[in-house]
Amino acid sequence: MLRRMKPRVLFLLSLLVLPLSALAEAKLRVSSFSTILTEIAQQVGGERVAVTAHVKPGVDPHEYEPKPTDLKTVGDAQIILLSAKHMEGYVGKLKESTGTKGTLIEVGDGFSSLKMKPEAGHEGHAHASDEDPHWWHSVANMGKATKIVRDAFSKASPADAALFAGNAAKYLAKLDALQKWTKTELAKLPRDQRKLVTSHDAFQYFAKENGFTIYAIEGLSSADQPSSKKVAEIIATIKARGVKAIFSESIKNPKVLTEITRETGAKVGGELYADGLGDGAAATYEGMFKHNVSTLVNALK
Amino acid sequence: MRGSPLLRAVLAFLAILALGWPLHRLTTAADAPREQPKTVVAEAKTIGLRLTFTLAPKSVKVLHLGQEVWSESAPAAELKHTLKLAYPAEGIDLQFQIEWPADAPLAAMRATLTDPDGDPHEHSVWGTSSVDEVVTFP
Numbered sequence: 255m256l257r258r259m260k261p262r263v264l265f266l267l268s269l270l271v272l273p274l275s276a277l278a279e280a281k282l283r284v285s286s287f288s289t290i291l292t293e294i295a296q297q298v299g300g301e302r303v304a305v306t307a308h309v310k311p312g313v314d315p316h317e318y319e320p321k322p323t324d325l326k327t328v329g330d331a332q333i334i335l336l337s338a339k340h341m342e343g344y345v346g347k348l349k350e351s352t353g354t355k356g357t358l359i360e361v362g363d364g365f366s367s368l369k370m371k372p373e374a375g376h377e378g379h380a381h382a383s384d385e386d387p388h389w390w391h392s393v394a395n396m397g398k399a400t401k402i403v404r405d406a407f408s409k410a411s412p413a414d415a416a417l418f419a420g421n422a423a424k425y426l427a428k429l430d431a432l433q434k435w436t437k438t439e440l441a442k443l444p445r446d447q448r449k450l451v452t453s454h455d456a457f458q459y460f461a462k463e464n465g466f467t468i469y470a471i472e473g474l475s476s477a478d479q480p481s482s483k484k485v486a487e488i489i490a491t492i493k494a495r496g497v498k499a500i501f502s503e504s505i506k507n508p509k510v511l512t513e514i515t516r517e518t519g520a521k522v523g524g525e526l527y528a529d530g531l532g533d534g535a536a537a538t539y540e541g542m543f544k545h546n547v548s549t550l551v552n553a554l555k
Numbered sequence: 556m557r558g559s560p561l562l563r564a565v566l567a568f569l570a571i572l573a574l575g576w577p578l579h580r581l582t583t584a585a586d587a588p589r590e591q592p593k594t595v596v597a598e599a600k601t602i603g604l605r606l607t608f609t610l611a612p613k614s615v616k617v618l619h620l621g622q623e624v625w626s627e628s629a630p631a632a633e634l635k636h637t638l639k640l641a642y643p644a645e646g647i648d649l650q651f652q653i654e655w656p657a658d659a660p661l662a663a664m665r666a667t668l669t670d671p672d673g674d675p676h677e678h679s680v681w682g683t684s685s686v687d688e689v690v691t692f693p
Contacts, residue, residue, distance in 0.1 A: 437689040441650050442621040445691075446597055446643035465645065465691070555620075 282411045283356075285324075285331035287342055288315060289530035290390040291361060293539050294403050295335060297425040302414045303407065306331070311531040320344055331356040332410055335403065338362035339387035357406065362389045364402045368458040388528060391460035391546075393433040396539065400425055432540055439547050440464055443555045450550070451492060451500045451520075456528035460546075469495060485510060492518040499523030499553035523553025597643035603669035606634045610655060610662040618650040642671050646693050653686045668692045 281304040286292040292307040299305065306327045309318050315337065320328070328334055329352040336342050338360035349358065367385040389395045404422035408415035440448075448466040450457055461468050469491050492500070492514065500514065502525045515522060526549060527542045536542040604625070606615065615634070616626040625636050640647065655662050664680045676693040680686055 434688075437648075438650065438687070441618070441648040441689045444597070444620060444641065444643065445645035445647060448645070 282333065282407060282414070283331045284333045284335060284407075285328045285356070286335040287318075288335065288337040288361075288390075289313075290396075290539060291335040291337065291399070291403070293531065294396075294400055294425070295407075298400060298403050298418055298422045299407055300417065300421050302411065302417060309530070311533060311537060313530075315341055315529055320348060325352050328352045328356070329354050333406055334358045336360045336362075337387060337389070339367055339385045339389060341387035357410065359402065359406045361399045361402050362387060365389065365395055365398045368462060370455040370458060386455060386458040388456040389459055390530075390539070391457055391528075391543075392463045393429055393436065393543070394463065395459060397426055397429050400429070428540065432543060436464065436543070436547050439551055443551050447498065447554050449495055449497045449554070451488075451497050454528050457526075466550075469497065480510060485513060488514055489517045492520050501526045501549070501553070521553065524549040526550075597641035599639045600642045600671035602638045602640050602642060602671065603667075604636050604638055604649075605667040605669075606630075606636075607665040607667075608632045608662065609664075610659055612662075612664075613654040613656060614652075615654075615664075616652040618652070619647065621650075646691055648689050648691050650689045651680055651686065653680065653682065655682070655684055655686075657684050659683060666690060 281302055282299060284295050284299065284303050284305045285308060286295055286305055287308050289307065289309055289311050292305055292309075295303060295305045308320065308324050308327070309315050325348070328348060331354065334348075334354065334356050336345060336358065339362040341362070342348075345358070345360075348354075367389075369384050370386045390399070400422050404418050407418045411418075445465050448464070449469060450461060450466050451469045455468065457466070457468060460466065491497075497518075497520055499521050500511070501523045502511070511522065514520065526546050527536050531537055531539065531542050534541075536545050604617070608630075609632075611630060611632045614626065614628045615630055617624055617638075619638075619640055624638055624640065627634060649666070649668070651664065651666065653664055661681060661683050663682075664686075666678050666680065668676045668678075670676060670693065674693070678690045678692070680688050680690065682688075
């Protein structure tokens, strides 16, 4: 009798245990609308999260609009990560159309904002406010964002909280090392030469953290021909401030770029990554940030 | 008004020449690249630097713009030095590389910079064994 019952008991027990183990295996479903937050989510979550990156590297987050496939994924997500500070103009539609029960984490709203220069133009961009939404150009903000993501993940999956805390600590240590490297690199550049001419006013956080002055220029973000009056103003600014280099992220119109460099003698300093991660060495936050710092130091020193 | 064809041709040629010269000047001037913008380089000024250690280090180096400007081996617990450096209104970064004994406890260095106007600015650097830190003054 007992012998007969043993296999049955084992079978019933296995029925109980299987769903529990399946539950333990289920990963936290995360939707990310920022290349930067995708990296943070993957670093903090590790094997315990399944991150869907809706905004891919190289995609302009200002121009991005969710597609129907994105909406379905968001509908199933447990956590939705957003840059915030008015970067995602579609956030209202996203909530409404997906009816998601997932938690929306508007990461950038977790720390203070810097304003873009009032004279800065944003042709081709849809900033709904004068806040600079590019908070990730401050390494200190990246640390705060990492802690926000860690806490959100731990709340959604308390069983994995220790793992998330450990992973976050490792990533925060990497950010500390990056901050130290940045200070040492920028120490090669005199503080009175830290001048950044930009029309895409995306570097307020970087400027504040590293002692740069931004000369925001209106009217050069798009490929359209800006007025000759505007170009004359830019030339006057560069001459008056003794700016050594301008950067191709700032000025996308090659004709205008040629005219400005010819008239001022300023050189083209290279390309800066403003809107998130890119390809190659800039595919990671550390790589992207080091590229920007090295480009600035080499062009301006 | 008719004149000779030769005379008219000469007059036309002179008119083209008169117009051509300023046009040539304008176009070549536009093509030639201008000089690099003149950046106002801050003048080198005398700066005082006093370093006070909680524990005398094995060595200390001070770098400015990536170049070593002062170093001491086996220094005393308090050092004074004068540097001649450009000191713009935006301030300067000094990089301190300090080596304490490997088994030493947590130690600190107090750096007091006296700027060209005679105003002192203080910063502390903490560490064990080896420290490499950039400090911004003021």
